[in-house]
Amino acid sequence: MIDKITAAGMDFEAGLTPGDIITNEFIDTSISFPTQVGDIAAGAHDGTGYSVAFLLDLFVDDGGWNSTFGRAIDEVRAAFPGLKVQMLEEISTGPMTTNTAEDLAMDGVDMVIATTYVQDDILAIADKYPDTKFLTWAGWQTAENVGHYDGATEDGQYLAGLVAGSLTETGKIGYVAGFSFEEPNRALNAFTIGLREVNPEATVDVVFINSWWDPPVEAQAAEALVNAGADILAHELNSPALASVAEDRGLNVIGYTSDRSAEAPNAWLTSFTFEWGPYFIDQINSMIDGTWEADLHYGGLAADMIGHSPYGPDVTDDIIALVDEARQGILDGSLDYFAGPILDNEGNVVVAEGETIPFSERTGCCLWLIEGVSSD
Numbered sequence: 001m002i003d004k005i006t007a008a009g010m011d012f013e014a015g016l017t018p019g020d021i022i023t024n025e026f027i028d029t030s031i032s033f034p035t036q037v038g039d040i041a042a043g044a045h046d047g048t049g050y051s052v053a054f055l056l057d058l059f060v061d062d063g064g065w066n067s068t069f070g071r072a073i074d075e076v077r078a079a080f081p082g083l084k085v086q087m088l089e090e091i092s093t094g095p096m097t098t099n100t101a102e103d104l105a106m107d108g109v110d111m112v113i114a115t116t117y118v119q120d121d122i123l124a125i126a127d128k129y130p131d132t133k134f135l136t137w138a139g140w141q142t143a144e145n146v147g148h149y150d151g152a153t154e155d156g157q158y159l160a161g162l163v164a165g166s167l168t169e170t171g172k173i174g175y176v177a178g179f180s181f182e183e184p185n186r187a188l189n190a191f192t193i194g195l196r197e198v199n200p201e202a203t204v205d206v207v208f209i210n211s212w213w214d215p216p217v218e219a220q221a222a223e224a225l226v227n228a229g230a231d232i233l234a235h236e237l238n239s240p241a242l243a244s245v246a247e248d249r250g251l252n253v254i255g256y257t258s259d260r261s262a263e264a265p266n267a268w269l270t271s272f273t274f275e276w277g278p279y280f281i282d283q284i285n286s287m288i289d290g291t292w293e294a295d296l297h298y299g300g301l302a303a304d305m306i307g308h309s310p311y312g313p314d315v316t317d318d319i320i321a322l323v324d325e326a327r328q329g330i331l332d333g334s335l336d337y338f339a340g341p342i343l344d345n346e347g348n349v350v351v352a353e354g355e356t357i358p359f360s361e362r363t364g365c366c367l368w369l370i371e372g373v374s375s376d
Helices: 065-079 095-106 119-126 153-167 182-198 215-227 241-249 277-289 317-332 359-364
Strands: 021-024 029-032 051-055 084-088 111-114 133-137 146-151 172-177 203-208 232-236 252-254 268-270 272-274 296-299 306-308 349-351 373-375
Touching (some): 051 095, 095 119, 119 133, 119 146, 133 277, 153 182, 153 232, 153 252, 153 268, 153 272, 153 306, 153 317, 182 373, 232 241
Parallel strands (some): 146 296, 172 203
16 A cells, blocks of 8 residues: 555654644654544634635536535635635646746735645745745645645545445446546545445446546446446536436436535435535634644544535435444544455455554555446
8 A cells, every 4th residue: 555645754653543743854744633623613803904815726616626615715704704815716737826826925815725736836836935824635745834634535435335335226336536546546445335334245336537527428427337237326526417317317326525416306315525614714713823834634524524415315214323323433433444354456455454544544545446346
């Protein structure tokens, strides 16, 4: 197993739990696992005299990834009525991000928050603007004024897998994702673990479409998966394409980050949601009161960074009770769904009996797909 953060020079210590901070003497990096970000509220300062800019890679009303940040931005505006908040849409990675961030810093913006993986684009200019704080999604290399954040999608997808395993009749789940790398693989693996805990013979067929936003291709992939026998669709993409296919074909769908029940009232099962707002409010508070420090924040259910949408009509009370019990187990530490033994889909042992993938190391997982998953 290759750990992205370990490869960067981090040496994780055993026994870390949410709330610990990991530091490394060789690089300017720390990771915090907030115990309950959701309890953070805005301070007495209303933000007057300060400014924050959010960089979105697509448009805020995509109904998926960027819409989760739209909700968070609304929470920030409500928490800090005097704060100047800018939201810039369709800022692509690469030079556009670098140039936009630099322009904002030159204009005196106090904090620039990027909502996709643009670590290198930001690090390229950050040291020239020490008075501006920068945050990026899923980065790992910090600087004096550059921190990063991410949410543990695997917590939500594991619970969604329990729902899928409880309801599939064919034992085949169709899953559409953008790309195969650590974060999407980690979520897919957790989903499959939950699925097979309830239905050990169930399998997942995944199609990677090499795009984060391509509704026609998403729909085409979904149709192919249904034609191959899938009776539940799940995904890690932004558009409503899969929800529409499931509704039209009389199947079920599990969403990604957002409630799609309006588009698929009969097909809808559930979705995890990102709850970024409290984390951003905390970061802005610390910027205002002078206590802000660059680090890496990685939060899941225990940090209130992962929530869930309402359930659809096919999700029974017994299934909800099963999910609630598992959620409580994650919260109190009695349930570790990444505990070994775990095999990848080529039969290799990736987590041995008696071992696990600690929460503190999950951001480096997974370059492998778990047993029960087949990919195109």
